[in-house]
Amino acid sequence: xxxxxxxxxxxxxxxxxxxxxxxxxxxxxxxxxxxxxxxxxxxxxxxxxxxxxxxxxxxxxxxxxxxxxxxxxxxxxxxxxxxxxxxxxxxxxxxxxxxxxxxxxxxxxxxxxxxxxxxxxxxxxxxxxxxxxxxxxxxxxxxxxxxxxxxxxxxxxxxxxxxxxxxxxxxxxxxxxxxxxxxxxxxxxxxxxxxxxxxxxxxxxxxxxxxxxxxxxxxxxxxxxxxxxxxxxxxxxxxxxxxxxxxxxxxxxxxxxxxxxxxxxxxxxxxxxxxxxxxxxxxxxxxxxxxxxxxxxxxxxxxxxxxxxxxxxxxxxxxxxxxxxxxxxxxxxxxxxxxxxxxxxx
Numbered sequence: 083x084x085x086x087x088x089x090x091x092x093x094x095x096x097x098x099x100x101x102x103x104x105x106x107x108x109x110x111x112x113x114x115x116x117x118x119x120x121x122x123x124x125x126x127x128x129x130x131x132x133x134x135x136x137x138x139x140x141x142x143x144x145x146x147x148x149x150x151x152x153x154x155x156x157x158x159x160x161x162x163x164x165x166x167x168x169x170x171x172x173x174x175x176x177x178x179x180x181x182x183x184x185x186x187x188x189x190x191x192x193x194x195x196x197x198x199x200x201x202x203x204x205x206x207x208x209x210x211x212x213x214x215x216x217x218x219x220x221x222x223x224x225x226x227x228x229x230x231x232x233x234x235x236x237x238x239x240x241x242x243x244x245x246x247x248x249x250x251x252x253x254x255x256x257x258x259x260x261x262x263x264x265x266x267x268x269x270x271x272x273x274x275x276x277x278x279x280x281x282x283x284x285x286x287x288x289x290x291x292x293x294x295x296x297x298x299x300x301x302x303x304x305x306x307x308x309x310x311x312x313x314x315x316x317x318x319x320x321x322x323x324x325x326x327x328x329x330x331x332x333x334x335x336x337x338x339x340x341x342x343x344x345x346x347x348x349x350x351x352x353x354x355x356x357x358x359x360x361x362x363x364x365x366x367x368x369x370x371x372x373x374x375x376x377x378x379x380x381x382x383x384x385x386x387x388x389x390x391x392x393x394x395x396x397x398x399x400x401x402x403x404x405x406x407x408x409x410x411x412x413x414x415x416x417x418x419x420x421x422x423x424x425x426x427x428x
């Protein structure tokens with residue numbers, strides 16, 4: 083079924099909004115009325131129609147607008163895309179994976195035609211129709227990883243596995259929640275997770291690394307991460323902190339509903355076939371509080387989660403300035419009723 087793509091912005095006038103249909107498919111990350119870090123991995127398999135799990139690579143109504151925003155970020159800062167030289171095989175792996183999944187999940191919008199190593203890729207929403215030779219860098223306008231991730235929602239990192247660890251050796255990162263590809267490139271798994279509070283002490287990352295080192299081809303896995311952000315801004319990078327950091331001081335009791343956004347990352351991890359690297363997909367979803375409280379279950383649960391967060395997480399996620407105003411605003415929509423298990427609307 084064809085998607086109706088929205089014309090909207092993630093900067094300046096911030097015209098981004100979710101349709102009622104998109105609100106219902108939003109991946110609300112809290113399965114109960116409290117939250118603490120955990121490995122929380124599960125198999126990444128196709129799920130119920132009308133959810134973000136319907137296809138393994140999700141495309142939604144914000145696709146065209148997000149790709150335009152990515153192009154703006156890259157024009158301003160080309161270092162948001164980087165790949166170390168030894169990652170070329172993994173780049174072609176990623177191109178193949180994303181083309182296959184988008185074409186299989188959304189045939190009205192994407193077509194992949196293969197005749198041996200002669201490939202044709204048609205991306206109708208972006209007006210792209212390119213023929214190229216798979217494995218031949220000179221036949222594409224960009225490196226293969228950059229080419230396809232300019233056409234896929236979310237951020238993408240490729241981590242190489244060696245010496246009993248994972249190393250971040252390539253990335254397309256324009257929608258990140260306050261971390262820098264340029265800083266993290268070449269770091270290992272424990273190094274790039276170093277700033278996260280509490281999780282190291284309770285062994286979350288030790289268990290996660292052990293799990294990922296044994297990730298098998300054809301058996302991708304997924305987990306949620308989340309934070310909150312002010313205004314529907316995709317690019318909340320350290321490099322651009324002067325643009326978005328001051329927004330945290332603009333929240334008032336009267337504008338919580340419009341300005342405060344829940345920012346959810348559906349993170350999926352894929353073992354790549356030729357390179358044996360792991361593709362880390364970080365798909366970002368945004369929803370403001372006005373939209374969120376249209377789902378009664380979420381309206382009850384979110385203030386309860388925010389109220390019980392450990393202080394270390396409040397500080398790490400940058401919620402300190404506006405958490406109390408947000409809890410007060412949301413509490414007016416919490417009728418005190420029990421919430422049902424799981425993340426989806428009742």
